Every structure is written in C-alpha cells, then in structure tokens.
Amino acid sequence: MKALHHPDRSDLQLTSVLYALSDPIRIRLVATLVKMGEGSCGCLDLPIVKSTLSHHMRTLRESGIIRTRIQGTLRLQSIREEDLEARFPGLLHTVLQAYENSTGEAAAYPLPQE
Amino acid sequence: MKALHHPDRSDLQLTSVLYALSDPIRIRLVATLVKMGEGSCGCLDLPIVKSTLSHHMRTLRESGIIRTRIQGTLRLQSIREEDLEARFPGLLHTVLQAYENSTGEAAAYPLPQE
C-alpha cells in the first residue's frame, strides 16, 4: 500500500490541529491512542464503518497529530507527541486533560432524575 | 436589541470550544480580545464585512468563549476567562501561547529567497 503522507513538524498548523481535535470521534481516538501508545484501527471499537474511520484517521494524520506505521496488513497509529510538544507546548495534554475531565464528570455525575 | 444567548459555564463543550478556535479569524479575535480586555467589533480591524464578523462573534459566543455586553449602540465583547479556566484549566492560555508562537515565528523568520 502506498506510503501515507505525514506533514513535517515545521508544517504543523495550530488551527488544523484544533480543528482535528474538535470532532468527538477524533478526540476520543486521540485519547485512546495516547493511552495505548500504538494501535490499529481495528482495536478501537467505534460505531462507524471502516471507511469513515479511515477518513478520520486521515484528518488526524494530515493535521500532524498521528503517524501511521505499516506492519503487515495492519496500520499502527500513534500520537506524534514529541512533534506536537515541540510546536505547541502543553497543548495536547491540556486538551486531553480537559477531555478526561468532561467524560469523567459525565460518568461520575449522572442526572439524578433520569 | 434582543439579549444574546450565552451558554452556562456548565454547558461549555470542549469540542465546541476547540472548533470555535480552529478558524484563523476567530482565534485572532480571541487573542486580540484577551489583550484588550474588552472591545467592540469596530475596533478590531479585519478584512471581512460586518455580517461575517457578526457570524464569527456568534460562533465564539455560542461556544462560550466570549460574552457580549450591550452598551448603547455598541456590543462590547470580552473573553470568559474564568469560565473557561474553571471548565478547561490552562486550555485558553496554552492555545494562545501556541498561537503567539506561530504568528511570532512567521513574522520573525520570513523566507530568505522570496
């Protein structure tokens, strides 16, 4: 399969990164990959078909958030933490902390009446 | 003029905030307003017509990033820093720091050959 395009560290754009993270499915993917370290599309259980997942992975890849490594029939995705940290210090982990807080709160405090 | 809608602090959504900040015009507006403290649309010189600016202000307002205070014929915009900090600690300033870095770099290191 063809090599997939990854932007250089110096080409990362803040607005593109923020946009990529502004989708609920994509930010969830990013949070999962940070925890897993590296993972294939298949090990992320999501309620979407594979072509849609591939589309989201492409958005993340082209914004510079993830890299894709090909191994056999698998594509192993990982977060470009060093590149992101170098260009946008603290951004990734601040965003993920906020993400964990919101999902955590939602799980910890269900609505009393429903 | 009608009262404009502002979401409650507890209703702020991370993905909506990231989306609002992912537009070049909007993030510039936010950076400017943080520095100014408070300002009307008119004092932000932008290459867009007023209806488009109003649209962007609405996006920022409905995501919870800015509040709009009406004073005479002016609408004074300001950043909801306390609310953002409470819900997404460190997010706003991390993003703005990254924004300042990128714009600063672009200005400081023009392409040598062009």
Add this chain to the structure above:
DNA sequence: TCTAATGTTCGATGATAATCGAACATTAGA
C-alpha cells in the same frame, strides 16, 4: 423626530466535511 452608527438577521451561494457502500490494494497464511 430624523439621522447616523453599530450590529444582527435573512437569504443565497459556494466550499468543505461527514457518512456510507462498493471497489480496490496489500499482506499473511493456508
């Protein structure tokens, strides 16, 4: 009461993006 200033809202348009199913490409393994 007029008029000017400041924004908002509306309607239209063009661009971008999310989603899906189908077809295709690559690799591992039987």
Add this chain to the structure above:
DNA sequence: TCTAATGTTCGATTATCATCGAACATTAGA
C-alpha cells in the same frame, strides 16, 4: 496460488459552514 484480513480510495449524498449584500433593529445625538 487462493483466501481472508485490514485499510484506503472513490463516488454519491447530505449537512454544515464561511462569506456576502440587503434589510432590519436599537440607540445616541442633532
């Protein structure tokens, strides 16, 4: 060599959004 597994790419559809000009609303001030 066949087949299965894993994703990517393509085409179509639908939805959302950025942009503009025009019309409207509100307020201050002449």
